[in-house]
Amino acid sequence: MTDLRSQPPILRVPGWEAIPNLVHGFCGRRGGVSRGAFAELNLSRRAGDAPDGVQENWRRMTVAAGGLSFVTMVQVHGTRVVAVEDGADVGEADAMTTHASGLLLSVLTADCVPILLAAPAYHVVAAVHAGWRGTVGGIVARTVLRLERCCGVKPEAISAALGPAIGSCCYEVDGGIVANLEQSWGEMPTAILHMRGAKPMLDLRRANAILLARAGVPASRITSVGPCTRCATADYFSHRGALHTAAHATGRQLSFIGWRA
Numbered sequence: 001m002t003d004l005r006s007q008p009p010i011l012r013v014p015g016w017e018a019i020p021n022l023v024h025g026f027c028g029r030r031g032g033v034s035r036g037a038f039a040e041l042n043l044s045r046r047a048g049d050a051p052d053g054v055q056e057n058w059r060r061m062t063v064a065a066g067g068l069s070f071v072t073m074v075q076v077h078g079t080r081v082v083a084v085e086d087g088a089d090v091g092e093a094d095a096m097t098t099h100a101s102g103l104l105l106s107v108l109t110a111d112c113v114p115i116l117l118a119a120p121a122y123h124v125v126a127a128v129h130a131g132w133r134g135t136v137g138g139i140v141a142r143t144v145l146r147l148e149r150c151c152g153v154k155p156e157a158i159s160a161a162l163g164p165a166i167g168s169c170c171y172e173v174d175g176g177i178v179a180n181l182e183q184s185w186g187e188m189p190t191a192i193l194h195m196r197g198a199k200p201m202l203d204l205r206r207a208n209a210i211l212l213a214r215a216g217v218p219a220s221r222i223t224s225v226g227p228c229t230r231c232a233t234a235d236y237f238s239h240r241g242a243l244h245t246a247a248h249a250t251g252r253q254l255s256f257i258g259w260r261a
Contacts, residue, residue, distance in 0.1 A: 007031065007060070007063070007064050008027055008028075008030065008031025008032065008041050008060060008061065008064055009027070009028065009030055009031055010025035010026065010027055010064065011025060011026040011027075011028075011163070011164070011225050011226050012024065012025055012026075012225075013116070013159075013161040013223055013225055014223070016118065016159070016161070019118065019120050020120070021101070021259050021260040022118060022120065022125070022257070022258075022259060022260075023065060023066070023068060023104060023256070023257070023258050023259065023260055024116055024118070024125075024161075024256060024257040024258075025065075025255070025256055026114060026116075026161075026163035026164060026225055026226055026253075026255045027041060027043075027061070027253045027254045027255065028041070028164065028226075028232075028235045028236045028237075028253055029041050029042070029235060029236055029237050029251060029253055030235060031060065032053070032056070032057040032060060033053050033056045033057060034049050034050070034053040034054065034057060034251060035050075035053070036249075037242065037249040037250055037251070038050075038053070038249070038250070038251040039251075040057075041057050041060075041061075041251070041253065041254075042054060042057060042237070042251025042252060042253075043057055043058060043061065043106075043108055043251070043252055043253065043254045044108050044251060044252035047249065047250070047251055047252060048249055049251060058070070061254060061256075065104055065256065066260070068102055068103065068104050068258060068260070068261075069087040069102060069103055069104065070103075070104045070106045070256065071084050071087055071088075071089065071090065071096065071098075071103050071104065071105055071106060072089050072090075072106045072108075073089065073090045073091065073092070073093040073094070073096060073106075073129075074089075074091055074092045074093070075092075075093070075094050075107075075108065075129045076092045076093075076094065077094065077129075077131050077133040077134055078092070078093075078094050078133070078134065078137065078139075079094065079095075079134060079137040079138065079139045079142055080092065080093040080094060080095070081093065081094075081095040081096070081097065081126075081139070081142055081143050081146045082095070082096050082097070083096075083097050083098065083146075083150065084096050084097065084098040084100065084103060084105060085098070085100060086100070086103075087102075087103055094128065094129045094130070094134050094139050095126060095127065095128040095129065095139055095140075095142070095143045095146075096126060096127050097124060097125070097126040097143065097146060097147060097150075097151070098124070098125060098126075098258065099122070099123050099124045099151065100259070101258075101259040101260060101261045102258070102259070102260070102261035103258050103259075104256040104257065104258035105125060105126065105127035105256065105257055105258055106127065106254060106255070106256045107127045107128065107129045107254070107255045107256070108129075108252035108253070108254060108255075109129065109163075109164075109165065109229075109237075109252060109253060109255065110229065110236075110237035110238055110239045110242075110250050110251065110252050110253065111131075111165060111166040111171075111229050111230065111238050111239045111240055112129055112130060112131035112134070112165060112166075112204070113128075113129075113130040113131075113135075113162055113163065113165040113204045113205050113208055114127070114128070114129065114162070114163040114164075114165070114255035115127070115128035115129075115130055115140055115160060115161070115162050115163070115208060115212075116128075116160070116161045116163070116255060116256075116257040117143065117144070117147070117158050117159070117160050117257075118158070118159050118160075118257065119147065119151075119153045119157050119158050119159070120159075121157050122147075122151055122152065122153045122157065123259065124147060124151050124153055125257045125258060125259065126143050126147060126257075127255065127256065127257050128140050128143050130204065130208050131204070132173060132177055132181075132202065132204065135181065135204060135207050135208055135211070136177065136180050136181045136184060137184075138184065138185060138211060140160075140208050140211050140212055140215070141185075141211045141212070141214070141215040144158060144212065144215040144216065144217060145215065154216075155215055155216025155217050156216060156217070156218055158212075158217045158221065159217075159221040159222075159223075160209075160212050160217055160221060160222045160223070161222075161223045161224075161225055162205045162208060162209060162222070162223070162224045162225070163224075163225050163226055163255045164225070164226030164227055164228075164229050164232070164236050164253070165204050165205050165226075165228070165229055166204060166228055166229050166230045166238065166240060167203055167204075167205070167227075167228030167230070167231065168191070168192075168193050168201040168202060168203035168206070169201070169228055169230075169231060170201075170228055170230035170231060170240060171201055171202050171203070171204065171230070171240070172198070172199045172200070172201055172202075173199060173200060173201070173202045174199060175199060175200060177202070178192050178200045178202065181202075181207065185210075185211060185214070186214070188206075188207055188210050190203075190206055190210070191203045191204075191206035191207040191210060192207075205224050209222050209224070229241070236253060237250045237251045237252055237253050238250060
């Protein structure tokens with residue numbers, strides 16, 4: 001019998017649970033066994049956490065996901081989009097797509113934006129990791145284009161959810177990042193807050209929502225889920241939050257999407 005007390009809390013997208021056979025969710029840091037800076041549900045094997053704890057955290061997530069296989073990637077803040085056909089890890093990439101059943105595409109974050117895309121009419125899903133570099137590179141727009149070119153998915157058939165990530169309240173960036181973003185993708189006044197005498201504040205989720213809309217995804221199908229990770233460090237891992245601690249270390253939370261077999 002499954003111990004429900006060990007099930008990690010998972011945020012769902014309103015309305016998505018009605019999509020037949022779709023499995024998805026955004027996790028936080030609660031519900032695992034890791035300790036210290038990695039408490040509790042760290043899923044990264046590269047962050048410096050104890051391997052046994054990470055393994056147990058993945059076991060708990062596998063139980064919570066009904067035994068489906070998680071597919072991971074080595075995230076490098078780039079723009080590579082990979083099509084997944086089986087359960088093998090894909091190496092370096094920052095976005096994955098699949099039409100296969102029984103697989104859960106996974107993203108690990110601690111302030112960057114986890115983005116889940118679903119096109120039920122085409123039985124296609126995608127998972128995207130977007131930090132500021134990926135956002136400037138247009139990783140989410142490239143993923144939408146990949147779905148259209150390789151899978152025949154019309155952008156207007158895509159639903160998108162942007163999970164917990166750092167907000168403009170906490171994300172101060174160099175002016176050059178904002179300049180590169182707007183030079184590449186046009187002005188984004190609702191995603192960038194300019195403070196007199198200070199560096200601009202960037203809303204990564206809003207910027208990626210704008211990129212999705214400009215790629216053809218209807219605004220009515222774009223949803224944000226969860227809080228600013230820097231503001232909610234009790235419940236979410238945050239790299240910016242970790243910079244204010246002595247250890248300067250933090251874990252990574254999981255976001256996932258796929259189809260039941």
